[in-house]
Amino acid sequence: MKQQKPLTREQYLKKFSRAVRWRLPPQESEEAISDYRELIFQEERDPERLVEELGEPVQAAHLLTDVKTYRRWLKIFVVLAFGLFLQVRWVWTAWPAVRFWGWDWGVFGEGWRGVAVMVAGLITSLYWFRRHGQKSGGAPKGLWLSCAAVLLFAAGTMILLWYVSSPSFLEYYRTVMEVAHRVPWQIKLLRELMMEGGVAYTLAALAGLVLARCYDRRWLALYSLALTAATLCVFVVFSLNSIDLTYAQAFEMQTYLFTRIIPIGAVGLVGTGVALC
């Protein structure tokens, strides 16, 4: 049987830090990591016997865990992660039905489900992290950059949507479909931005959640912003499903969409602002 190589001091500390940051609030975990650094890097310590003397890193982190608080956090995390999963699922299952022909009554108004999940996610996460989260010093490194990236990407998608949902483009689209039976590239691009973007926003939101737990609660701003962007994707896709270009009212799509997108986005931005405070 192949014998496992013993962990080096650095590897041990890295594994321990990862486990303890997930289980304990930031201030406590930093304290434990600093104590373990001192214990591990003692001159007298035999690095070959680290695990034997100190125990497995995850087990060591487990011993420091307040099980009740940790379980409560896990429940909150599972609920929030499930909300994100729903957003991705809705975008991916709803888009293939977008045809702009034949009003699908079955999905009319279903975009609001995504909005309900977003509001629940924002309230739950802000409540939890303002009570149990911690922040230290200035804004965490990378927070502004990641938020700006999400914001720019979402704004770009919304600009394309503004163009695609304009009456002139919808008229052009109807003509192209009737005459040439082909989908314009703008619609194909919008599809990619909605579907792939929806997944990317969800992953960014999940990362924000994990970073808020492990390092600084202000990372929740990334979660709030990315969740809002993912929700807008869900709302738009379900709304596009309800378009039927054979109806004259369909050409008011732009007004319909943006009178709803703007307040939803504003709610998300308020949530992001609160997360940053």
Next chain:
Amino acid sequence: MLKKDLLELCLLQLLSQGDKYGYEVLTPLRSAFPDTQESAIYALLRGLGKENLTEWYMAPGGGGPDRKYYKLTSAGRARLEALRGDWRNMRDAIASFGVE
């Protein structure tokens, strides 16, 4: 008295002899309780701090970086006295069965 209480008693007793840094506390206890890992002893030490039985301060370590030294608080001394009492009672009870 459970094993955890015995460990706590030894830990507090050790600190009653003078302020000590983490490694100085953990190694003798692991030698005395070989089936207990240092992480468990550290968790206990941390728990005592949370209960305000011990406190810590940073001080220069022998030539290296600063070390975290642990010391007993007055509440810690009271707890040590209580555990000593429990230990004597248990020792007498066991001795009454002829166990030496």
